[in-house]
Amino acid sequence: MSNGRAFWLFVGPFAIGLLVFVYVPIGWSLLLSFFDARNTVTPTEFVGLRNYADMLTDQPFLSSLGTFSVFAAFIVPLTFVLALALALLVNQISFMQAFFRSVFFLPTACSYVVASLVWKLSIFNGVRFGLANTVLGWFGAEPVAWTVSTSPPWYWLVLVTLRLWLQLGFYMILFIAGLQRIPQHLYEAAWIDGARPGWQTLRYITLPQLRTTSVAVVLLLLVAAYQAFDEFYNVLGTDRGYPPFARPPLIYLYYTALGSGGQDFGHGSAGAVILTLLIAGVTLLQGRVITR
């Protein structure tokens, strides 16, 4: 068998899948964003940039973009620092390292939907026998409606702990991989030169050596923050729709494009394009800031 045929035999199925299920829908969605596409994916009425103008003046959409920019500014550094700290700790111990690595990584294998239901229905449910409320009860506090209350917005506690639990392990593994690629002789050289282990080696050897990993982690975290959907939808969504608080852009677009009682693919697609451009912009910006 020639090399060319072998190449296509192995790459072909994947390439076809990518083309059919990823590139064609992206292209189609771009097309739809310029049409009045209500309840149809083969629209005929070209409207130019009107859908974009509508979405850029649509208050709920703008507020969801704003909310999730704040969310990203908060969750990205938090996950980054915690994952790095975990990786440094796990990487240093010589006893049962594989065990701890697996334990922290394990939640990554859990389904977002299942974890959301556990958080919503057993840990943070609002009745007096929910886990969190039982603990509060030991101290004589009144039960808290965790996912309902907006002042204070306790639902952020539910969502952030859930996201951290699900994601930390994965980013920890990325950092551990990065740490293990740092040549040991750099540390030895530093010691000889009088650098003290701890903050000094972390600041001048470990962090600079982790730069490529860090760029990748921040990029993945940013994309994940703007693409938030699963746990928000499952924790805060009800059969009556999604409340106007902590509403991720994707959930708003989901209801716009696929909501029962009016599918509006034109506006939905325009919103998706705007979101993509925003993510791309923020990613490029952070890439320049970190690698500078």
Added chain:
Amino acid sequence: MISRRRLLSLAGASALLAACGSNTGRGGSGQALKQWYHAYGEPGVQQAVERYASSYPKTQVDVQWNPGDYDSKLATSLLSDGGPDVFESTPQISSVRAGQLVPLDDVFGDARNDFSESILATHTVDGKIYGVPQAVDMQMLFYRKSFLAQAGVQPPSTVDELIDAARRLTRDGVKGLFAGNDGGGGVLGGPALWSAGLDYVRDHQVGFDDPLAAQAIGKLRELYTSGGLLLGAVKDWAEPDAFNQGLVAMQWTGLWAVPAVQKALGDDFGVLPFPKLTGSGRPSVPVGAFGAMVNAKSKRVDEAKEFVRWLWIERTDYQEDFNLGYGFHIPPRKSIAEKASKLTTGAAADAVKFVRDNAKASNPPDWTSVMRTAFNDAVSRVVRDGAPADAEMKGAAGKVRDELKRLYG
């Protein structure tokens, strides 16, 4: 350490597992008509509808049962050529305008007058009927008689009495009222409007562009801040669990829950419509009905219409069995509803009376998702965030007006 390949194979395996879960492919000959239902909760319904379909003499009918998010699945399938020929849903003006539904006026024949007018109205768009109502569902307020008696509280007949009752019934770890985990804004938004004599949409105009709307929605805020609401229950309002477990003295749920409540509490409960706001308002119950509809993209529209006529017009025995054999629904045909012995006593009889006197369409055809989102967002901000009700209602009314202008010019 875990090698990169091992990590990738883990990711690949979980992707494979995820793919297994959504296998909806199914066999079946190309000759059969395809009929879709959403997954009813009551045991036996699936077998019943399969039995009806298999007894159709003219052609083979394949029934597909659809657990999960039926609305989205149906809406997506109607865009393609692979959708069902016959399905159950409630008509939306957007699907009618997109030419997805076949008008069914001619299948009714003489039976048209036997269908409840208010139910037929919810299946009528621009003067044409697009669904043959199958079963009527309604929502109402359940209250625990013994809890009210202990607290010396009368069943509420105005919104203020309801708020007061919720507050006074809250004691000893029992909350006054459960109306959904979102604090009542989702299910009680409509009833609050109706309590003030307003509506979502009326004659192609905004039905709540009125200072009273702010007052009515403001009452939901008052209820929310009264401390009398149960929030964050394990099962949401559609299931009577919180009520049956004695976590609350009152709960907003539906007629479908009556058998389960009877089983748990016996006679210790009563039902009420959502009360009126003031003298000029009216009590109300939200009512809706799934109807059998025909897909305009079907290659066999005439056969599909004939099947719908046979199943939901001609076979009155099946309609009776479907409505009363499994859970509690009200048959949309008056002649069958009158005969239904299960609906002549207790809470079910009250429910029938409420539907006759106080019915309001829970999901009217011209209440589109854009309007619903605008209204629900506004209500939610008022109820849960304490946003000013008049400004929020005015904002929502503006959005609904824009959408109505788009629909009707």
